[in-house]
Amino acid sequence: MSELFPHWLSIDTTNATINMMLLGVILSASIFAAAIARRTNIPRISILMMVGIGIAFIQQVWLGAPADDLLKGLSTPLIQLALVMVAFLLGNELEFGQLRQTGRLILVTSLSVVLMSDLLVGAGLLMLGFPIVVAVSLAAISVATDPAAVSESVRDSGRTGLVPRVLLGVVAIDDAWGIVLFGVSMSILGWMVGAEGQLALWHAMWELGGAILLGFAVGLPAAMLTGRLKPGEPTQIEAIAIILLLTGLSSFLGVSALLASMVAGGLVANCSHHHTRSFQEIELIEWPFLVFFFVLSGASIDLYKVDDALMLTLAYIVLRLAGRLVGGLLAAVLTRPGHEGLPHNIGLALTPQAGVAIGMALLAAERFPQYRDSILPVVVASTILFELIGPLLVRRVLR
Structure with missing residues (x-):
């Protein structure tokens, strides 16, 4: 140049x-x-x-350039930082006082949406004649929700009350179910097609268990030590240090950064009774990183793969929306005796899908390379659609 x-x-x-x-x-x-x-x-x-x-x-x-990292290696850490910030803030929604009021709603809603999404996508794709590896992989991937899009949409709406609290609580634990379900699915598929199923299971167990251990290792000291100094710059430095440690250590250890951050945020929310300033300081600096997250996520999509496997993509999108809708309806019915305020379409507010789903797709494509051209284009194309319409659906549900 x-x-x-x-x-x-x-x-x-x-x-x-x-x-x-x-x-x-x-x-x-x-x-x-x-x-x-x-x-x-x-x-x-x-x-x-x-x-x-x-x-x-x-x-x-x-320009005819290949799909590549726009910032030459800087995009990935910026995206990871944004997700860790969101996950840490979502951990604040797991405070015991709030969970006593909405814990059952959150658990029932999360499990209903997760199980129905996995069941409808997997069974639907199998009935349409797609290979079992593709069907089971996409069914497990369909469980993942983009916590950044949901939480930011809730904040933008300005709504408060039961439904926003349930949504934030659900996205705080969705990825934990997703990791477990994806690991078990990959293990079963590995065993069925002759790959190393036990290795996949151990990998999933470490990603989940190691994340919980890391969350405790960072969250407990943070809960005891942060906020002892005066408000302002010292607390902001402490909060940034927690985020950087969680991001770096989770990558170094190969565990789920989202789950580790949620555990750490939950521990800080429940154990640091002397202050809540860490969450406030992160909220002050979160938006610029979210800007990087959404723009760079869109810029990293390979547009030439979007139209591959068109029929499979359409089937996945319709079945995932159906799974979300039916799961939310089931949750509303199951919780109706004790709560009158949960809308029947709450599952549609959990449609955004981004980094976690793409990460799962990459892992599935690496484990079953013969199905790479079937799995990756579907997840990429559906991610574009769900990230664009997802915030609109969140607003509709909240209204």
């Missing part, structure tokens, strides 16, 4: 310089996204995803 400018100009075209400019452009785009959202009533999350998809279009279609 430097050859485009006169030789007497000192032009710095290193990756670090370009990354800083791109980060500035992304944050600037979020300002326009917020302005458009106020005038059109379209969720700003959906607008940010469209900005990311627009960047992917320019990069892949217009």
Whole structure:
């Protein structure tokens, strides 16, 4: 790029310089996204995803470049940081005082939506004649929910009360069920097709159990030590230190960053009775990272794989929506004797799907490479749709 400018100009075209400019452009785009959202009533999350998809279009279609990390290695840690922040804040929803009021609702809703999604997607794809590996893999992947999209949509709506608390509680534990279900599904498939099923099971157990151990290892000291100093910068530094430790250690140990962060956030919420400032400080700095998350997630999508396996993609989208809807309806019926305020369509508010689903798809494609071209395009294409319409469905349910 430097050859485009006169030789007497000192032009710095290193990756670090370009990354800083791109980060500035992304944050600037979020300002326009917020302005458009106020005038059109379209969720700003959906607008940010469209900005990311627009960047992917320019990069892949217009410039002819392959689908690649826009920030040359910086996108992944930024996305991970955003998800860890969201998960840590969701851990605050697992405070025992709140769970005594809504714990049964959260558990029943979560299990109903998870089980019905897995059952309808898996059975539906099998009945349509798709291979069992594809059907079971996509059924397990369908369980995953994007906590960032749901929590930000709830916050944007300004709604309070029973339904928002249940939604935030459900997305706080959904990925734990998803990890367990995905690990067991991969183990069963590995055993059925002759791969190493026991290894898949041990991997899932470590990802789940190791995340819980890491959450305790970080969360307990944090609950005891943070907030002892005066409010302001010291508490903010403590909160950022917790987030960075959770992000780095979870990647280093190969465990679920989302689950570890939720456990740590729950411990801080329940054990640090002397303050709640850690959550407040993270909320103050969370939005810029969420901007990076949604834009970079959209920009990382390989657009040339979106139209592959079109019929399978359509079937997966319809069956997953049906599973969400039926699961929410079942939860409303099961909890109706004690609670009158749970809407029958609450499952539709759990349709957003992003990083966790794509991560599961990559693992499934790595384990069963012969089905890679069937699994990955479906999850990529459905992620685009669910991330765009998901926030709209959350708002509809909350209304």
